[in-house]
Amino acid sequence: xxxxxxxxxxxxxxxxxxxxxxxxxxxxxxxxxxxxxxxxxxxxxxxxxxxxxxxxxxxxxxxxxxxxxxxxxxxxxxxxxxxxxxxxxxxxxxxxxxxxxxxxxxxxxxxxxxxxxxxxxxxxxxxxxxxxxxxxxxxxxxxxxxxxxxxxxxxxxxxxxxxxxxxxxxxxxxxxxxxxxxxxxxxxxxxxxxxxxxxxxxxxxxxxxxxxxxxxxxxxxxxxxxxxxxxxxxxxxxxxxxxxxxxxxxxxxxxxxxxxxxxxxxxxxxxxxxxxxxxxxxxxxxxxxxxxxxxxxxxxxxxxxxxxxxxxxxxxxxxxxxxxxxxxxxxxxxxxxxxxxxxxxxxxxxxxxxxxxxxxxxxxxxxxxxxxxxxxxxxxxxxxxxxxxxxxxxxxxxxxxxxxxxxxxxxxxxx
Amino acid sequence: xxxxxxxxxxxxxxxxxxxxxxxxxxxxxxxxxxxxxxxxxxxxxxxxxxxxxxxxxxxxxxxxxxxxxxxxxxxxxxxxxxxxxxxxxxxxxxxxxxxxxxxxxxxxxxxxxxxxxxxxxxxxxxxxxxxxxxxxxxxxxxxxxxxxxxxxxxxxxxxxxxxxxxxxxxxxxxxxxxxxxxxxxxxxxxxxxxxxxxxxxxxxxxxxxxxxxxxxxxxxxxxxxxxxxxxxxxxxxxxxxxxxxxxxxxxxxxxxxxxxxxxxxxxxxxxxxxxxxxxxxxxxxxxxxxxxxxxxxxxxxxxxxxxxxxxxxxxxxxxxxxxxxxxxxxxxxxxxxxxxxxxxxxxxxxxxxxxxxxxxxxxxxxxxxxxxxxxxxxxxxxxxxxxxxxxxxxxxxxxxxxxxxxxxxxxxxxx
Numbered sequence: 001x002x003x004x005x006x007x008x009x010x011x012x013x014x015x016x017x018x019x020x021x022x023x024x025x026x027x028x029x030x031x032x033x034x035x036x037x038x039x040x041x042x043x044x045x046x047x048x049x050x051x052x053x054x055x056x057x058x059x060x061x062x063x064x065x066x067x068x069x070x071x072x073x074x075x076x077x078x079x080x081x082x083x084x085x086x087x088x089x090x091x092x093x094x095x096x097x098x099x100x101x102x103x104x105x106x107x108x109x110x111x112x113x114x115x116x117x118x119x120x121x122x123x124x125x126x127x128x129x130x131x132x133x134x135x136x137x138x139x140x141x142x143x144x145x146x147x148x149x150x151x152x153x154x155x156x157x158x159x160x161x162x163x164x165x166x167x168x169x170x171x172x173x174x175x176x177x178x179x180x181x182x183x184x185x186x187x188x189x190x191x192x193x194x195x196x197x198x199x200x201x202x203x204x205x206x207x208x209x210x211x212x213x214x215x216x217x218x219x220x221x222x223x224x225x226x227x228x229x230x231x232x233x234x235x236x237x238x239x240x241x242x243x244x245x246x247x248x249x250x251x252x253x254x255x256x257x258x259x260x261x262x263x264x265x266x267x268x269x270x271x272x273x274x275x276x277x278x279x280x281x282x283x284x285x286x287x288x289x290x291x292x293x294x295x296x297x298x299x300x301x302x303x304x305x306x307x308x309x310x311x312x313x314x315x316x317x318x319x320x321x322x323x324x325x326x327x328x329x330x331x332x333x334x335x336x337x338x339x340x341x342x343x344x345x346x347x348x349x350x351x352x353x354x355x356x357x358x359x360x361x362x363x364x365x366x367x368x369x370x371x372x373x374x375x376x377x378x379x380x381x382x383x384x385x386x387x388x389x390x391x392x393x394x395x396x397x398x399x400x401x402x403x404x405x406x407x408x409x410x411x412x413x414x415x
Numbered sequence: 416x417x418x419x420x421x422x423x424x425x426x427x428x429x430x431x432x433x434x435x436x437x438x439x440x441x442x443x444x445x446x447x448x449x450x451x452x453x454x455x456x457x458x459x460x461x462x463x464x465x466x467x468x469x470x471x472x473x474x475x476x477x478x479x480x481x482x483x484x485x486x487x488x489x490x491x492x493x494x495x496x497x498x499x500x501x502x503x504x505x506x507x508x509x510x511x512x513x514x515x516x517x518x519x520x521x522x523x524x525x526x527x528x529x530x531x532x533x534x535x536x537x538x539x540x541x542x543x544x545x546x547x548x549x550x551x552x553x554x555x556x557x558x559x560x561x562x563x564x565x566x567x568x569x570x571x572x573x574x575x576x577x578x579x580x581x582x583x584x585x586x587x588x589x590x591x592x593x594x595x596x597x598x599x600x601x602x603x604x605x606x607x608x609x610x611x612x613x614x615x616x617x618x619x620x621x622x623x624x625x626x627x628x629x630x631x632x633x634x635x636x637x638x639x640x641x642x643x644x645x646x647x648x649x650x651x652x653x654x655x656x657x658x659x660x661x662x663x664x665x666x667x668x669x670x671x672x673x674x675x676x677x678x679x680x681x682x683x684x685x686x687x688x689x690x691x692x693x694x695x696x697x698x699x700x701x702x703x704x705x706x707x708x709x710x711x712x713x714x715x716x717x718x719x720x721x722x723x724x725x726x727x728x729x730x731x732x733x734x735x736x737x738x739x740x741x742x743x744x745x746x747x748x749x750x751x752x753x754x755x756x757x758x759x760x761x762x763x764x765x766x767x768x769x770x771x772x773x774x775x776x777x778x779x780x781x782x783x784x785x786x787x788x789x790x791x792x793x794x795x796x797x798x799x800x801x802x803x804x805x806x807x808x809x810x811x812x813x814x815x816x817x818x819x820x821x822x823x824x825x826x827x828x829x830x
Contacts, residue, residue, distance in 0.1 A: 013451045015442025016623065019434055027430025036428045037463055039456035048452055192487045193526045209487065210426055275718070281704025282697025285718040289696025292773055292805065300728065301718025303700040305710040313715065358707055385520045388546035390707060392569050
């Protein structure tokens with residue numbers, strides 16, 4: 001069953017707001033096993049909306065429209081949908097009473113244009129709105145079904161959950177399940193090359209690849225008559241990915257982030273951690289603290305952007321800074337071991353680099369970053385040359401620091 | 416001149432990501448005075464993309480496509496655009512060299528599919544990508560111009576700013592000028608209420624409001640035959656906003672962020688700063704270090720997520736932690752003065768709070784955050800109750816800490 005989405009609103013075309021409704025509805029439709037091939041955004045313009053709607057109703061089984069159900073004269077989604085489906089607008093008594101009650105409860109006066117919201121296309125299913133005045137509408141035609149929803153997410157989401165999801169679920173006999181496999185330390189194109197045969201041969205389940213900063217996520221999705229059957233289609237594919245990527249896979253849970261996976265490792269091995277950051281300036285510790293409860297393992301973080309602070313707080317030697325410079329393998333190693341010792345932690349990680357835009361030289365260009373990770377007496381340092389602007393260099397540094405930290409725990413703590 | 420936007424990516428149709436590119440590009444096009452009537456999203460499917468593109472090129476002067484320029488065989492935007500415009504794909508030598516250099520610098524192997532990114536439609540303007548491997552493309556036809564951009568925002572935004580915006584600006588005979596006025600420390604609805612009369616009476620210039628975390632940005636936009644004329648339309652409106660909002664305005668420059676404005680103040684008054692962070696875990700120092708050159712003023716940052724670290728590194732007294740708790744006005748004040756003293760800085764800022772999801776009590780609910788700011792002997796502490804999830808609470812805390820820091824510098828350093 002195919003579905004398409006039309007979002008109506010000039011504020012979207014002007015970029016005043018981000019279209020979070022589209023992401024929400026797309027995710028829900030995917031979950032319901034509906035195939036979404038198109039999303040469109042159009043302004044509060046009945047001619048262009050009509051043109052889109054005529055196209056959509058020819059090519060899709062289901063069209064979800066959101067926005068344009070308000071009381072103003074700009075709001076014409078309902079009128080346009082009724083026209084395209086050849087229906088008259090009639091007064092819905094319950095909608096009228098609810099609008100009346102809504103204003104009474106708030107002690108505000110009803111303006112004349114509010115009554116327009118009680119008019120619905122003849123023969124439609126009315127979705128009453130507990131969080132606003134515009135009812136939603138389901139309009140079943142011979143070959144297409146239109147679903148009209150209010151634009152504000154605070155009205156759309158509860159209405160979708162309570163009324164539209166169950167309605168659509170009944171139309172779809174098939175269940176869709178998916179599983180996310182997340183990798184770090186391997187590039188997107190390497191991953192793609194290694195699973196090319198799986199992608200080429202895929203039908204059910206399918207694999208989708210998502211590139212993140214220093215991570216690649218793979219989503220395996222299966223359709224089946226029952227959840228158990230869908231999961232049994234996913235399992236061999238997941239096993240195959242595990243076989244191919246091994247320890248590069250840090251989780252098979254959708255909600256688990258790389259910092260969360262590291263937290264789990266710290267907890268499992270009862271290891272404590274300290275950080276020392278120069279160019280990233282606290283972004284690494286900031287990401288670690290994304291994880292509630294990490295305070296038991298993450299002891300202290302030092303932001304030592306200046307040489308003075310590196311010496312004073314981390315005990316980086318003056319000679320090292322003089323001889324090799326602040327951005328060097330040696331300084332990264334001393335930062336890592338320095339914060340580890342200062343905090344009395346088992347693990348220490350140090351980051352130093354040239355984030356740019358200034359400060360680069362021929363020997364040490366912008367993007368050059370050293371990341372050191374110490375586990376007790378042993379220290380590994382990696383050199384990176386990141387591209388992009390200051391914020392990209394810093395984000396990449398944080399992601400690679402987490403990847404290195406995870407590798408050190410896996411290697412040294414011997415998992 | 417009309418423009419439409421086509422975003423390519425199955426991850427958008429599945430709701431895996433929110434389409435922030437659409438909002439960014441729509442805002443930029445509005446700024447350029449281009450009329451956007453349609454936005455579409457289509458998956459990595461060449462037939463459906465082709466169908467959309469054929470429609471788009473008939474009805475719009477300019478079509479911006481984003482996504483689908485990657486190295487994988489799913490990525491077919493360039494191939495489809497070339498076909499629709501009747502162009503062959505040819506090898507671009509500079510693109511090839513840049514891809515080669517990109518991988519060499521990273522020390523990773525180039526897989527065969529990466530070379531595909533060096534192929535461009537014949538006769539196109541190539542937009543080289545400083546932040547990734549996929550070049551963007553401008554494809555000028557007789558009645559339509561296609562602009563192809565990479566999907567990742569970290570690549571798309573810098574490419575748009577540096578290369579596409581200037582290109583589009585030259586196509587537009589009318590000059591559009593805009594000025595951004597950025598406020599902190601006042602809420603969106605207060606701002607909206609105070610400028611209601613200006614918004615209602617507006618025609619040229621216009622004002623658009625953008626709500627950010629703890630900030631409100633107002634964009635004044637004017638159209639005119641020359642830049643000087645447009646600026647002379649903007650000036651009285653800007654003066655009026657300055658009159659109404661006074662020192663809540665931290666900049667009237669588009670590129671200046673709140674942390675950058677604070678850096679300017681630190682520099683002007685030759686003040687040094689230290690930070691001590693609990694629930695934000697380094698995000699405040701991370702934001703300060705967004706500003707190149709801040710190392711001269713930002714001396715040290717401490718991430719003291721545990722009580723032990725608060726005592727050891729900042730000298731927060733054991734009694735204070737026992738009597739008032741880690742999340743208290745008193746602890747925030749001692750964290751601020753503690754980091755100030757430890758670093759020998761003139762200013763110290765301390766943040767402590769309950770970021771959630773756990774750890775909230777009736778007296779100290781999730782979202783309760785104390786922010787202290789010391790300037791030499793004097794300390795101000797503010798209490799906040801933020802709404803939303805862990806990451807929203809932490810982001811709001813950082814934004815309010817910067818706002819407080821700015822207010823303290825303005826008050827105490829006597830600007």
